[in-house]
Amino acid sequence: MFGKLEDIERKFREIERELSSPEVFNDKERYAKLTKRHAELSEIVAVFEEYKSIHTQLAENDEMLKDADPEIRELAAMERSELEEQIQALDAKLQVLLTPKDPLDSKNIILEIRAGTGGEEAALFAADLFRMYNRYAEIMGWKVELMDANETGTGGFKEVVASITGKQVYSRLKFESGTHRVQRVPATESQGRVHTSAVTVAVLPEAEEVEVNIRQEDLRIDVYRASGPGGQCVNTTDSAVRITHIPTGLVVTCQDQKSQIKNKAKAMTVLRARLFQKAQDEQQSEYNAQRKSQVGSGDRSERIRTYNFPQGRVTDHRINLTLYNLDHVMQGHLDDVVEPLIRHHQTQAMQQDVQP
Numbered sequence: 226m227f228g229k230l231e232d233i234e235r236k237f238r239e240i241e242r243e244l245s246s247p248e249v250f251n252d253k254e255r256y257a258k259l260t261k262r263h264a265e266l267s268e269i270v271a272v273f274e275e276y277k278s279i280h281t282q283l284a285e286n287d288e289m290l291k292d293a294d295p296e297i298r299e300l301a302a303m304e305r306s307e308l309e310e311q312i313q314a315l316d317a318k319l320q321v322l323l324t325p326k327d328p329l330d331s332k333n334i335i336l337e338i339r340a341g342t343g344g345e346e347a348a349l350f351a352a353d354l355f356r357m358y359n360r361y362a363e364i365m366g367w368k369v370e371l372m373d374a375n376e377t378g379t380g381g382f383k384e385v386v387a388s389i390t391g392k393q394v395y396s397r398l399k400f401e402s403g404t405h406r407v408q409r410v411p412a413t414e415s416q417g418r419v420h421t422s423a424v425t426v427a428v429l430p431e432a433e434e435v436e437v438n439i440r441q442e443d444l445r446i447d448v449y450r451a452s453g454p455g456g457q458c459v460n461t462t463d464s465a466v467r468i469t470h471i472p473t474g475l476v477v478t479c480q481d482q483k484s485q486i487k488n489k490a491k492a493m494t495v496l497r498a499r500l501f502q503k504a505q506d507e508q509q510s511e512y513n514a515q516r517k518s519q520v521g522s523g524d525r526s527e528r529i530r531t532y533n534f535p536q537g538r539v540t541d542h543r544i545n546l547t548l549y550n551l552d553h554v555m556q557g558h559l560d561d562v563v564e565p566l567i568r569h570h571q572t573q574a575m576q577q578d579v580q581p
Contacts, residue, residue, distance in 0.1 A: 229323065230273045237266045269322045276315045283308050324571045329505075330396035332430040335372070335498040339384045341404065343422025346411040348381025350532075351424045353555065354405060355385050358398075360557025367391030372491045373479045386479075386495060388431065395430045400543075400566045402428045403529035410535070419535060423528075431494065432501030439497065445469040446489070451480035468492045475499055530562075544569045 240263045243249050249256055286308060289301035338355050340347035362369045368390045375383040389398070405424045410417055451465040465480035466488040477499070479492040531540045537551045539562065546565050548554065554561060 226319065226323065230269070230276075230319065233266055234270050234273055237263070237270045240266070269319070272315060272318055272322060276312070276319060279308055279311050279315065283312070321571050324574045327396065327399070329399070329430045330393060332395045333388065333390040334394050334398060335427075335429040335431055335495050336387050336389055336398070337384070337427040337429065338382065338386075339425045339427075340382065341423035341425050343407075343420065345377060345379060345381060345413070346407075346409075346420055347422040347424055348377045348383055349379065349411075350405075350407045350422055351382040351385065352380060353407075354424055354426065355382060355387070357555050357557055357559070358389070358401075361559045362389055362391070362557075364557055365391060365394075365397065367394055371481050372495060373477075373481060388491075388494065390431075395428070396567075397563055398428050399430075400529075400563070400570070401426050406528055406531045408531065408533045408535070427502075429498040429502045430505075432497045437497045437500050437504070439470070439493075439500065443471050445471060448485055464488060466492050468496055470496055470500065473500065473503065475503075541566065 240259050244256070244259055244263065249259065283305070286301050286305050290298055290305070292298055292301070336358060338351050338358075340351045343350070359369050370388045370390075371385070372388055373384070373386040375385070377383060403426065405426055406421060407424070408419055408421050411420050414420065445468070447467040447469075448463045449465050449467065450463055464483055464485045465478065466485060467476065467478045468489070469476050475496060477492045477496045479488040479495070482488045482491065529541065529543055531538075531542070532551060532555075533540070534551065536549070538547060538549050539551045539554050540547045541562055544565060546562065548561055550558075550561060
């Protein structure tokens, strides 16, 4: 690892020298590329410099342990314990920083939540999950924008689609894709029996136009009058948009905005994300061996987590994680679940030494 870190530091210094060159500064494309790479390497180099500094202090400490003065030797022994703890912490941090990065981690996402088995109770839990992700986004300083929703009469969602934008959104939420199971007593249950329902969650990295080529002749665009809650214009004009991608059969609807143009733009964003995810899935299926580093497949049929309300328990089945702070998690404090998933993924990636 030390040799790899030295190579990274050498490359970092080369980039710094290049960035100070007037020729590179005038080449906007080259300058942008180098600036991005400089930012990617800066934290690794900073931690590595601290790591080397502590090693130097350890070498000096070794000399102090040989001193004739017993008080100096005692102080050196106390200091050495602290230095060794710092080295262990920095070593672990460097291993994480050297873990191959998922190129999609910095992307914004399209979040899709759909009620599964369980009827109205599943729809109500879909609404609960949407509120949970909204609160987590608030904690993280992200922006959530509703794109489409199919509401039920009791406040649930048969389906809800939203975009979430901010720093490292996909990296924090990518392991949420899958089937979320809830066990609780529904409000409509008179006998107090616990029911089991399911909701599917899909986290799609938002794709840029250059990443997905969509031909206009492959689209069928229909407009219609929006339904459900909304302002005067929403319910009285043909503002809702349905886009069908003919080659794949994918259908996207958006009716959240009063403007047909805005709804079309949002629907295209969702369609682009779904096509991008479809292409990613097809590509990944070609090298399943590399998928060993993944925490679960993200398949919507896969049960990834259970929320047991009578016991106040949340269990993530992929890493055998069980927590008894369900209320805290449902209030948007998802890091209790997200962080262990990320650490597990990083450990697997380091062991397999393959690109996530």
